[in-house]
Amino acid sequence: MHELGIAENILQIVRQSVPEGQTAAVRRIKLRVGKLSGVVAESLDFCFGVMIGDTDMNRAGLDIEDVPVTSKCRECGNAFATDDFAFSCPACGGNSIEVVSGRELEIVEIELADESGEQI
Amino acid sequence: MSVITIERKVLEKNEQIAARNRQIFQEHGIFVLNLVSSPGAGKTSILEKTFQELRDELNIAVVEGDVQTDLDAQRVARYGVPVIQIVTSGGCHLEATLVQDAVGNLDLKELDILFIENVGNLVCPANYDLGEALKVVVLSTTEGDDKPLKYPAMFLNSSVLLINKTDLIPYVNCDLNRLRNNALQINPSLRIFEISCFTGAGIPEWCNWLRKKEV
Ligand SMILES: Nc1nc2c(ncn2[C@@H]2O[C@H](COP(=O)(O)OP(=O)(O)O)[C@@H](O)[C@H]2O)c(=O)[nH]1
Ligand SMILES: [Mg+2]
Ligand SMILES: [Zn+2]
Numbered sequence: 001m002h003e004l005g006i007a008e009n010i011l012q013i014v015r016q017s018v019p020e021g022q023t024a025a026v027r028r029i030k031l032r033v034g035k036l037s038g039v040v041a042e043s044l045d046f047c048f049g050v051m052i053g054d055t056d057m058n059r060a061g062l063d064i065e066d067v068p069v070t071s072k073c074r075e076c077g078n079a080f081a082t083d084d085f086a087f088s089c090p091a092c093g094g095n096s097i098e099v100v101s102g103r104e105l106e107i108v109e110i111e112l113a114d115e116s117g118e119q120i
Numbered sequence: 121m122s123v124i125t126i127e128r129k130v131l132e133k134n135e136q137i138a139a140r141n142r143q144i145f146q147e148h149g150i151f152v153l154n155l156v157s158s159p160g161a162g163k164t165s166i167l168e169k170t171f172q173e174l175r176d177e178l179n180i181a182v183v184e185g186d187v188q189t190d191l192d193a194q195r196v197a198r199y200g201v202p203v204i205q206i207v208t209s210g211g212c213h214l215e216a217t218l219v220q221d222a223v224g225n226l227d228l229k230e231l232d233i234l235f236i237e238n239v240g241n242l243v244c245p246a247n248y249d250l251g252e253a254l255k256v257v258v259l260s261t262t263e264g265d266d267k268p269l270k271y272p273a274m275f276l277n278s279s280v281l282l283i284n285k286t287d288l289i290p291y292v293n294c295d296l297n298r299l300r301n302n303a304l305q306i307n308p309s310l311r312i313f314e315i316s317c318f319t320g321a322g323i324p325e326w327c328n329w330l331r332k333k334e335v
Binding site: 013017095110 | 121122128129131244
């Protein structure tokens, strides 16, 4: 619902992180997006494409890794991935479950083209 | 090809400002609650009921977030409570920087409780920290008992659930037990109050909890 704002944040962070004068060389931005982050990968991808439009970064693309919800049982310590939200422990049936991952919304790495290599 | 590894949170800027807000609130001893729900669940009605009960004992202020209009701010202002309006002009959630600006217009010295009424939306506000002490999710009985399962992030990130419009239970297909169980399955530590702004049921219990939290 607010992927345009998210795309804007990503662009800002990438510009801060890339050495000066090299933003045009950005090709791939690797993101980790949790299922609970509220971000829909397809619309983020679309918004990002619109944002970079005819900027110098227009050859960049998003590489989105979906992070599933991982839970941990407080009763038996079992950790497990859940795709839906039927939150009970598959090992012991316990109902006291703690979510340990799935909220992520992170930029992991940025890949730059080797400028000199590309001119050949 | 060369790779720069950065590991940065996309919402880091919001989180930094939220942390600053939280520090200011703590320094002034203000208990800050971020009210979230879908549109019409009863956030503003709950605020009105809460003021009626607490305004003589506690200094309360409100930040009203709305996509358009200041109608809710007008409703709240009738109770003599300081209110700052934020109009997001289409934005689907409040962000920490908007709250930072709004709070700049409040006299924080005397304040005990600050309510932030977020934009009506059960998705996005879950992921934007504003600097609050806790999130209060409001769900009305007319929305159905399956909503915690459909919007798990909101219920996971909230500390309190207000089940509102309990007066309508005879007319709607909402099983309170199932609603409660669904919510607790997502977040076992949720504190739940069943209330009705129409009859006033449950409001004293909710306000008692606020009194204890505040001191
Ligand atoms: N029957 C009934 N109606 C309610 C209750 N609480 C709120 N309402 C009505 O629900 C509508 C939306 O309430 P409002 O407080 O504006 O919701 P908000 O959008 O979450 O701020 C209004 O018409 C209220 O009068 C309740 O407990 N019972
Ligand atoms: Mg309202
Ligand atoms: Zn278990």
